Amino acid sequence: MLLAGRTLAIIGCGTMGEAIVAGLLRAGLLAPTQIVATTRRHEAAEAVRQRHGVRITTDNLQAIGEADAVVLAVKPQRVSKVLHEEGVRAALVDKTVISIAAGVTLAQLQSWLPESPVVRAMPNTPCLIGQGMTVLARGSRAGDAEVALAKKLFETVGLCLEVEDKLMDAVTSLGASGPAFVYVMIEAMADGGVMMGLPRPVALQMAAQVFQGAARMVLSTGFHPAALKDQVTTPAGCTIAGILTMEDGRIRSVLARTIQEAARVAGELGRDSSAEK
Ligand SMILES: NC(=O)C1=CN([C@@H]2O[C@H](COP(=O)(O)OP(=O)(O)OC[C@H]3O[C@@H](n4cnc5c(N)ncnc54)[C@H](OP(=O)(O)O)[C@@H]3O)[C@@H](O)[C@H]2O)C=CC1
Numbered sequence: 001m002l003l004a005g006r007t008l009a010i011i012g013c014g015t016m017g018e019a020i021v022a023g024l025l026r027a028g029l030l031a032p033t034q035i036v037a038t039t040r041r042h043e044a045a046e047a048v049r050q051r052h053g054v055r056i057t058t059d060n061l062q063a064i065g066e067a068d069a070v071v072l073a074v075k076p077q078r079v080s081k082v083l084h085e086e087g088v089r090a091a092l093v094d095k096t097v098i099s100i101a102a103g104v105t106l107a108q109l110q111s112w113l114p115e116s117p118v119v120r121a122m123p124n125t126p127c128l129i130g131q132g133m134t135v136l137a138r139g140s141r142a143g144d145a146e147v148a149l150a151k152k153l154f155e156t157v158g159l160c161l162e163v164e165d166k167l168m169d170a171v172t173s174l175g176a177s178g179p180a181f182v183y184v185m186i187e188a189m190a191d192g193g194v195m196m197g198l199p200r201p202v203a204l205q206m207a208a209q210v211f212q213g214a215a216r217m218v219l220s221t222g223f224h225p226a227a228l229k230d231q232v233t234t235p236a237g238c239t240i241a242g243i244l245t246m247e248d249g250r251i252r253s254v255l256a257r258t259i260q261e262a263a264r265v266a267g268e269l270g271r272d273s274s275a276e277k
């Protein structure tokens with residue numbers, strides 16, 4: 001185990017909390033006994049225990065008491081409520097708190113937890129398979145040790161970068177919502193293949209592998225996407241015919257505006273958290 005003797009609490013082990021748990025266990029950073037996960041409903045917690053063998057409870061205070069570091073993975077609207085449960089803020093004093101809630105700012109988190117080092121993190125569901133993209137922002141009380149711990153967790157399940165808090169809505173859209181946008185594109189390209197007679201499983205496998213291959217080309221060659229596109233685009237060939245069709249559909253502005261709009265909404269998600277307190 002890379003984090004010997006440490007215990008991590010995941011407060012709110014739903015889709016994203018469970019992706020992190022599964023990714024960390026898969027990579028061997030923590031043993032199941034080093035993770036304590038909470039949910040609101042006992043049956044949800046029990047299902048997490050059955051799938052991953054981690055410790056579970058529906059008592060957040062108990063989980064926090066057992067942990068050295070805490071990942072807050074409830075919905076944004078519930079963050080304040082959870083932090084204001086009896087005894088929780090006192091139990092979190094001097095513990096590293098990593099919030100993955102979209103739209104909940106470091107200023108909000110730090111106002112609720114003035115004596116805790118807080119890191120805001122925005123991961124995505126591919127953490128489940130070790131292919132995540134996580135971006136961190138550090139709160140005023142988070143020092144290098146706390147940020148290093150957060151980086152260690154998220155680098156274990158994918159890439160991890162650090163930015164300023166003001167950029168977190170943008171990274172929420174591009175990085176965390178991003179997989180959903182890509183799934184829509186994969187499905188749409190597969191639909192095109194089906195339209196031209198490919199069996200659905202073949203079309204789906206091809207579309208997904210094309211996204212993976214093209215993404216790896218961008219990351220591993222370091223070439224600009226336009227240069228890589230030019231390599232594929234034979235004069236008077238079929239690729240340029242397809243690209244012009246995409247441009248007729250304003251694909252670039254649609255995708256860029258998609259990121260802009262999701263970032264705008266991400267910025268609004270934390271407001272309810274303050275209201276619900
Ligand atoms: N889904 C994604 O791709 C991403 C999500 N996020 C962020 O992660 C957070 C969680 O999102 P997601 O996983 O999708 O949501 P889910 O609804 O899947 O999970 C939320 C979890 O919180 C639990 N929960 C609710 N209330 C409490 C409580 N009072 N105490 C303890 N646990 C509680 C729920 O338990 P129960 O089921 O019993 O109600 C559930 O396990 C959000 O803040 C979101 O912004 C960030 C990046 C990506």
Ligand SMILES: O=C(O)[C@@H]1CCC=N1
Nearest residue numbers: 102172173176177269
């Ligand atoms: O859609 C959402 O609000 C969450 C946050 C980012 C990804 N999923």
